[in-house]
Amino acid sequence: MTAPPLRLPYQELALRELRERAQWSGVEELGDSELLALVLGQGGDGLSATQLAIALLEGTGGLESLGKLPPAGLAARPGLGPAQAARVAAVFELGRRTARRETERRSGLPLCADAVARWAARRLTRLDHEEVWVLCLDGRSVLSCALQVGRGGMHGCALLARDFLIPVVRHAASAFVVVHNHPSGDPTPSREDLEMTIALASAAALVAVPLLDHVVVGRDGHRSMFEMGVLDGL
Known part of the structure; x- marks a missing residue:
């Protein structure tokens, strides 16, 4: 029974x-x-x-x-x-x-790719959608504020240079870093990521607020476009 x-x-x-x-x-x-x-x-x-x-x-x-x-x-x-x-x-x-x-x-430590990745890991690596953030830095390369500038689906979101530069200039940043997540878990930058980063770095140079790095994070780790040499000569 x-x-x-x-x-x-x-x-x-x-x-x-x-x-x-x-x-x-x-x-x-x-x-x-x-x-x-x-x-x-x-x-x-x-x-x-x-x-x-x-x-x-x-x-x-x-x-x-x-x-x-x-x-x-x-x-x-x-x-x-x-x-x-x-x-x-x-x-x-x-x-x-x-x-x-x-x-x-935030108050005393300059940002590097590892620090950006640690900052993003708590916020972005478990998401099932893509988010793009700008980290505004002061004259000592210390984080002054973090701003979400884009949100997309599983396969990303489309942004223009002005979507980054307007908030960066508004917050009087001396420089900035971009960070976004790959919901797939693989942090390898896509062709679109690379092209957008190069275009953004060129536009940022025109307003004298340099893009210092673009870090992509995922469950499998992170990739720094500065360390990859993508920003060399820009």
Whole structure:
């Protein structure tokens, strides 16, 4: 005799659906309460994880206020146990450390191809579409701002030199670097990538804001057109 299939409780099923959405669509597609529900892992006091997350956000005034509470303060909230409180506090602390290190990188370190690749790896390598970014540099070749200038599909997007140069000039950059991803995972520049880079470097020279590099990233690594010699003599 075949045993009947197990039925998951509603709360556990809802959490599993959240985990699947995070896996297939990316955590960036989830709302604040949904992300917090994943961190909590379960509900409490008769509330589901999502309901508890909503109650925490509303009861503390939002993410910023919630993130300032120590573990003991979190554990004092209705429905939240010590283990959940520790997880929530740890997640916020990781976010603060990441922000500090990003600020340190931006404020004092000149960009090189490896640094650009590290910057892009966190943002671009897992995407299923192409994004093109401009990294504006100050007079010390330190990153001053990052601007998305294009977004396409699996097979790229078409951009003109002005799409890069207008924001670069507007932000008073001393120089700039272009970076984009290949959703296929292979970072080898295409013929179109090479032609666009040469044309852009020539146009950038006319406005005295040089293109220092164009880095292509993918799951298999990165390629620097400066290191490849594409920009030699331009």
